[in-house]
Amino acid sequence: MVFVYNRYDVRGLGIAILVSGLLSIVFGVVGLFFGEHHIHSFAAPIWSGIIIVVTGAFCIGTGNKPTSRCLVTTLLFFAVLSLILCTLCWVLALIGLMRREHCTHSSGLCDGVTVAMFSITLLLGIFQMILCFLISIICCLGICYGDAREHEPTAYEQEPAERSVFVVATQSPPAPQKPPASRSRPSPRNEYVDEPPPVEKRPERPAQKGRSRDRAGRDRAGRDRDRRTPDRRP
Structure with missing residues (x-):
């Protein structure tokens, strides 16, 4: 796992250390005006x-x-410098708590306000040293590896693999080709190849009136002749 410079972590640490710095200034001013120890005259929490x-x-x-290497x-x-100053301020607060006899109080002991200021400065110094140490480490990682966004994994959409399709081709016999239609009118024999040719019906001619009358007259004459002629029996 590679630790890189994360801008959100740096921003959160910056807000936390900014608030602690303001509190350190406020308690330093209170200790400077109301403190009874000569260490308060150094105003270490202020600077x-x-x-x-x-x-x-x-x-x-x-x-x-986050991409600005200069910042x-x-x-x-400044993180390394703050770490050094916080360490010095913490050491001074620890010395003030250990040597209470050097207070300017008439009894020679520090009152409650002075002890409270040293205690708060001691706790703030420890907290600020931890934050400055973390910020310096993150800055070193940012200079060496760059921003965390440069190392974010990129999702690529993988296209499905193409499937090979085998096509089996069967060779069918060639279809019979029809002869091209000739421009001239086809003969009746070639026109009906699959079907029998139609039978042509000739119209009946009407019988002539004169001939029919002669035939009718002949038939009548034959019948009359048969009637008149007696039967010849042996």
């Missing part, structure tokens, strides 16, 4: 908080423009 606020601003800026390099510089 360390200013650098931390600048670091948080650069975190938000690089989160909006990432500048953020790395």
Whole structure:
């Protein structure tokens, strides 16, 4: 697994460290005016908080423009510087808690406000050191590997493989070709090849009136002759 520069992580860390820097400045001002220890005169939470606020601003800026190597390099510089200043501020707060006899109070001991300011500065210093360490690591990864969007997997749609289709071709006998129709009128024999030729019916001629009358007269004369002639018997 490759860890790369993620702009959303940097933006979230920037907001967190920006808020902690502002709180450090506020408690530093309160300790400067109301604290009774001579360490408060150094105003360590104030100048360390200013650098931390600048670091948080650069975190938000690089989160909006993650491809800018110049912003990432500048953020790395301020993150390392803030880490050093937070460590110094944390050490001073720890010394103030351990040596309460150096307070300016009449009893020689620090009051509750001074102890509370040192305790809050100590906790904020630990929290800020962790954030600055994480930001510096992410900046180093961003310089070496680039933005996380450059390493996002790209989904490709794979087309289905083409299936080979085998076609079996069977050779059929050639169909009989019809002879081309001639322009001239075909003969009646070739016209009806599959069917018998039609029988031509000739119209009957009407019998002539004169001939029919002669034939009728002959028939009558024959019948009269047969009637008149007696039968000849042996």
